[in-house]
Amino acid sequence: MNPAAAHQPIGIFDSGIGGLTVAHAVAKALPQEQLIYFGDTAHLPYGDKSADAIRFYCLKIAKFLLDRGCKMIVVACNSASSAGYEVLLEFFREQALFVNVVDPLVEAASRLGLDRVGVIGTKATIHSRVYQSRLAHARPEMEVGALATPLLAPMIEEGFVHNRISKVVLDTYLSDPVLRNIEGLLLACTHYPLIKADIRQWFRHPVHILDSTDVVVDIVRQKLEQRALLSDHSPSEAHRFYVSDYTEAFEKATKLFYGARVHLEEVPIW
Ligand code: DGL
Secondary structure, eight states, X not given: OOOOOTTSOEEEEESSSTTHHHHHHHHHHOTTSOEEEEEOTTTXXXXXXXXXXXXXXXXXXHHHHHHTTOSEEEEOOHHHHHHHHHHHHHHHTTTSEEEESHHHHHHHHHHTTOSEEXXXXXXXXXXXXXXXXXXXXXXXXXXXXXXXXXXXXXXXXTTOOSSHHHXXXXXXXXXXXXXXXXXXXXXXXXXXXXXXXXXXXHOSSOOEEEEHHHHHHHHHHHHHHHTTOOOOSOOSSOXXXXXXXXXXXXXXXXXXXXXXXXXXXXXXXX
């Protein structure tokens, strides 16, 4: 990697605003870092896109963040991490540090030493089989039941959380035989931390529920520390939140994911 400086920002991107759950966790744990967030709202949802399309979006967004001097790029989207992470490394590993959301979750799950886990995420994430193969590699004896749950992300974005509708949708997905007798469940979508409590409540027996916000921050800190790139004083500039297509509804929904409403700036990169 080319020389970077600790004061440079951390770039974080997602297909939309779901990755704000990760941005919020990073901002809270590392308040001395400046964040530049990019939500590709023009192409949302990534979960229904082909791997080739997602790879193309990832490259363009990474370029946008690198042009703004990011020392690290966090791919805060499981669909993008599954389809696009390798290609990002191939093109840009010399220019910044990269973090995805898949590897930290896989590591956390294998550390728990469970015999049977479930994974839920978008179609792009589950059909890529990235989780299934990384988990098999990390802990070959572990059984993995993976289920695409495409209704969850739009449901959460519309604020259907902890209500009658979300209960029925969750009940339908979590009752799927693929998830029977699991001891742990990986929430392989950055929208899902918002329904973690509802998911936990659904299970009648104790199940370890793992989401990316819990584990990504540690990897971000670790990687920056290793390169002496952790910022040690408050950022001179405020965090920036960019989207590729602005609507008031997106801006309003940022409150759900970031805990506070943030100002979105449109940058038409397409
Ligand atoms: N937040 C995205 C993820 O983690 C899902 C939303 C989408 O389909 O774009 O996969």
